[in-house]
Amino acid sequence: MALDFFKVQDHAARYRKYRLSSPNEVQGLIVSYLQRKKGEPFSLAVDIGCGSGQSTRGMAPYFEKVIGIDVSEAQIEEAKKVDGPDNVSYRWGFAEELEFEDGSIDLVTAGAAAHWFDMEKFMKEVERILKPKGCVALYCYEVPCLLNYDNCTEHPAQIVQDLFTILKPYETKVNKIVWDEYKQVFDAITFPDKERAEDIYIKLKKPVSWFISYLRSSVLYQTYLKNDPENAKASLEKTEQRLLNTMGVSSETVVEFGVKYFCLLASKPE
């Protein structure tokens, strides 16, 4: 099962190194929504499917306490390895069975994780644990795209697209939920007061080698690697070579990427 990849220590370590931390733009948007809908105090936020804490730590400045929850012990172990703010802690647990008291939580978040949840069960738990007017924020992002190399003989986006064409047979319904920008997830949110924030676009600078490692760390690529290791390795090497050749850079050259985020926000009725 694809979800099992998260339980493997190597994969969890790759995640810690190569996945994106939630940007300030997204954290800020969520906190101002909570401010608008419920207001302070901001006592407790829980981040479900926290992985190695990329989406959890950024919430620390806004809350008295932040707890990251993940079903993978390997991911929780990786999260605990990162020096983090003192008010952040991590626990093993399921999105569908949250061990919190009724009406005790101000904010529930899930970064790049809600597509894995049983949304019906998750929403029942969210409804139960949130305080009146408490909020839930479910967000994700698209594959980073290389900027400033539009005039190359081969367009970098086409090279990346060619890899995704090879990966297509390994796509699951989970990938499709993300490609659809969480339309299904939005429909599954049971609170009437809900909205979608789109076009949150951030830029970041990273070496090309980071991008290749990022692609390698995806469950989609790892599924290909498990099923057809030789061709999977060759495809990723070819993708890297084609990018380096057309861009005229080395794998350690720092380049600019654009990343599009989308975020679903909802508030529990009073």
Ligand SMILES: C[S@@+](CC[C@H](N)C(=O)[O-])C[C@H]1O[C@@H](n2cnc3c(N)ncnc32)[C@H](O)[C@@H]1O
């Ligand atoms: C793609 S990672 C996202 C990690 C991190 N939140 C981030 O922003 O990169 C998805 C995480 O969700 C966790 N997960 C998937 N289904 C879950 C469930 N039902 N309950 C709790 N965690 C779950 C996985 O173990 C994995 O660590």
